Amino acid sequence: LHLFVQACLLGLLTGGVYALMASGLALGFGVMRVINVAQGALIILGAYLSYSLQRSIGIDPFLGLVLLTPAMFLLGVVLQLVFLRPLRDGQEREELSLLVTWAIALGIEGILARTYQTTYRSTHTSYADRSWIVDGYHLSEPRVFAFIVSAIVLGLLFVVLHRTGLGRAIRATVQNPTSARLLGIDTRMVAAVGFGLSVATASAAGAVYGIVFTFNPGSHYDLISRLLSIVVLGGLGSLGGAVVAAMFMGLAEALFAAEISPTWSSFAFFAVLIVVLVIRPQGLFGARVRGAM
Amino acid sequence: VRRIRPLGVARAALVFGGLVLLPLVEHAPWVVDLFIFTLMYAALASAWNILGGYSGYISLGHAAFFGVGAYAIAITFTRTSIGSGYRPFLVLPLVGIGVGLASIPIGWVAFRTRAATFAIVTITLLFVVQQLAFNLHSLTQGSQGLAIPPPRFDPFERPFYYAMLALLALAVLASWWIRGSTLGLALLAIRDDEDRARGLGVQTTFAKLTAFSVSAGLVAMVGGVWAYYLAFIYPQFAVDPLVTIGMVLMVYLGGRGTVWGPVLGAFILVPAQKYLAYREGASNFYLIAYAAVFLLVMLLLPRGILPTIQEWARRLRARTEPSSTAGEAVVS
Numbered sequence: 045l046h047l048f049v050q051a052c053l054l055g056l057l058t059g060g061v062y063a064l065m066a067s068g069l070a071l072g073f074g075v076m077r078v079i080n081v082a083q084g085a086l087i088i089l090g091a092y093l094s095y096s097l098q099r100s101i102g103i104d105p106f107l108g109l110v111l112l113t114p115a116m117f118l119l120g121v122v123l124q125l126v127f128l129r130p131l132r133d134g135q136e137r138e139e140l141s142l143l144v145t146w147a148i149a150l151g152i153e154g155i156l157a158r159t160y161q162t163t164y165r166s167t168h169t170s171y172a173d174r175s176w177i178v179d180g181y182h183l184s185e186p187r188v189f190a191f192i193v194s195a196i197v198l199g200l201l202f203v204v205l206h207r208t209g210l211g212r213a214i215r216a217t218v219q220n221p222t223s224a225r226l227l228g229i230d231t232r233m234v235a236a237v238g239f240g241l242s243v244a245t246a247s248a249a250g251a252v253y254g255i256v257f258t259f260n261p262g263s264h265y266d267l268i269s270r271l272l273s274i275v276v277l278g279g280l281g282s283l284g285g286a287v288v289a290a291m292f293m294g295l296a297e298a299l300f301a302a303e304i305s306p307t308w309s310s311f312a313f314f315a316v317l318i319v320v321l322v323i324r325p326q327g328l329f330g331a332r333v334r335g336a337m
Numbered sequence: 338v339r340r341i342r343p344l345g346v347a348r349a350a351l352v353f354g355g356l357v358l359l360p361l362v363e364h365a366p367w368v369v370d371l372f373i374f375t376l377m378y379a380a381l382a383s384a385w386n387i388l389g390g391y392s393g394y395i396s397l398g399h400a401a402f403f404g405v406g407a408y409a410i411a412i413t414f415t416r417t418s419i420g421s422g423y424r425p426f427l428v429l430p431l432v433g434i435g436v437g438l439a440s441i442p443i444g445w446v447a448f449r450t451r452a453a454t455f456a457i458v459t460i461t462l463l464f465v466v467q468q469l470a471f472n473l474h475s476l477t478q479g480s481q482g483l484a485i486p487p488p489r490f491d492p493f494e495r496p497f498y499y500a501m502l503a504l505l506a507l508a509v510l511a512s513w514w515i516r517g518s519t520l521g522l523a524l525l526a527i528r529d530d531e532d533r534a535r536g537l538g539v540q541t542t543f544a545k546l547t548a549f550s551v552s553a554g555l556v557a558m559v560g561g562v563w564a565y566y567l568a569f570i571y572p573q574f575a576v577d578p579l580v581t582i583g584m585v586l587m588v589y590l591g592g593r594g595t596v597w598g599p600v601l602g603a604f605i606l607v608p609a610q611k612y613l614a615y616r617e618g619a620s621n622f623y624l625i626a627y628a629a630v631f632l633l634v635m636l637l638l639p640r641g642i643l644p645t646i647q648e649w650a651r652r653l654r655a656r657t658e659p660s661s662t663a664g665e666a667v668v669s
Binding site for chain 2: 077079081098125127130131136138139140141142143145146147148150151153154155157158265266268269273275276280307308311313314317318321322325
């Protein structure tokens with residue numbers, strides 16, 4: 045039982061980080077029907093940037109977010125304006141966005157591989173190897189901090205979406221772009237800002253990822269395959285669904301690793317995904333999404 | 338509607354006749370090597386087009402079938418005493434049929450979703466197969482990779498060249514035949530409006546699964562030849578997202594849903610890619626260049642070269658002789 049509880053704790057902590065990562069993806073789809081395959085690469089970019097900040101000027105990765113988040117927000121807005129806005133509206137927009145963002149991911153991977161080479165790195169902090177022991181259970185400090193930061197950023201995202209005028213405009217655009225436009229919302233601006241927000245979450249996710257895991261420019265594939273499973277499981281475009289699915293997947297992965305085999309733990313993701321697709325193709329909370337059956 | 342038109346036959350004869358003669362005229366190994374990869378991607382893109390181009394279902398997991406085919410051939414070498422020579426080529430049809438059949442249950446699960454969700458599910462298929470190649474150590478030797486004893490052909494490249502050419506011919510023939518068949522009409526109807534097609538009595542699931550299976554089987558055979566040619570395969574190269582991206586990009590560049598578009602796309606992109614990789618190989622620059630080409634194609638030529646040219650030709654004809662072309666449908 046000790047092992048089981050330990051695995052549950054680890055799973056929930058990891059799930060929190062997944063929730064943060066997947067929230068950006070879900071937001072991007074909700075606002076603009078863009079499936080951002082580059083989200084994984086952007087998270088790795090965030091991880092490298094916070095690694096560099098810490099290496100060169102000695103800024104703690106969590107403090108560095110104050111600098112990184114606005115920068116990533118701007119990057120998101122620029123990417124949206126240059127690459128995603130020109131896509132024509134219509135049936136194929138989602139598929140085209142998938143391919144375009146995949147190309148962006150390749151570009152980011154190429155740039156990172158040129159700048160940092162392909163050796164594995166990880167952000168070293170003074171608390172990297174420390175852990176708290178509560179009632180016999182190990183809670184590694186970086187993972188707990190990572191969970192807390194993820195929770196804070198998700199909370200901020202929730203506040204922005206539900207307590208501000210901008211958030212209201214974004215939610216209106218998610219629900220019905222045409223009506224939103226008729227009501228005088230500049231949906232093109234909302235799309236740019238929404239994409240900026242979703243990319244901005246990648247800075248926090250990246251900082252956290254860099255502390256907890258080792259990474260190299262190719263790591264984004266591993267990341268995005270998990271994130272996409274989470275988002276499909278939660279129901280495309282549903283932010284709450286993504287968070288619940290992320291916690292669930294984090295748990296499933298940790299339990300699988302503890303009880304069955306660590307090398308096969310990423311299969312927990314795919315196994316869950318297949319079962320869900322067979323029973324409920326629209327995902328757990330995906331009733332509202334059109335086009336996805 | 339399938340018609341055997343003299344012009345079409347002449348075009349196919351010209352292309353394939355030229356390609357058959359090429360290695361007899363040109364002996365430089367690097368040229369033949371370049372053409373092997375060009376033919377390989379042309380075959381892959383044509384196979385992908387049968388599903389992605391006709392039905393509009395974008396599968397991003399076809400590299401998984403490529404990898405399965407590659408491993409099937411490599412494992413045949415390690416488990417049986419097949420010996421190197423021409424016999425492994427005879428195993429290929431079995432690989433194709435086997436993977437084609439095995440892809441049906443996978444397709445059945447994936448086709449429960451549509452549009453973007455389908456694309457995502459097929460991406461996860463790619464990573465599942467890659468993970469399997471890493472983890473099924475007893476079968477694939479994991480990250481160590483599998484070695485195949487290289488055959489003693491003289492000249493070495495020629496049999497592989499003709500194998501790839503044969504697969505390309507098969508893929509193009511299948512594309513052409515399906516496009517003119519009831520199956521092709523069903524697929525095109527699905528692309529335009531799946532719900533309406535089903536409402537009108539089109540067997541949508543059957544059509545989608547058939548296209549998926551044919552496409553997967555062809556891709557697996559190409560993967561098998563590739564593995565035999567390289568003589569050494571690793572999980573990250575046999576099941577490579579870049580292979581998927583290559584197929585998709587070439588189809589989009591040449592023209593989705595056309596018979597020759599994917600071939601044209603491959604003949605433009607593969608030499609360009611090889612040139613970049615040769616010049617900038619070590620520096621990862623080719624990834625950036627690849628991304629740039631992809632973005633340009635998607636943003637500037639989303640319909641592809643062939644459909645754009647056909648559109649121009651049609652407009653030009655409409656301007657010169659307005660009366661005769663009024664009711665003519667687009668034929669490709």
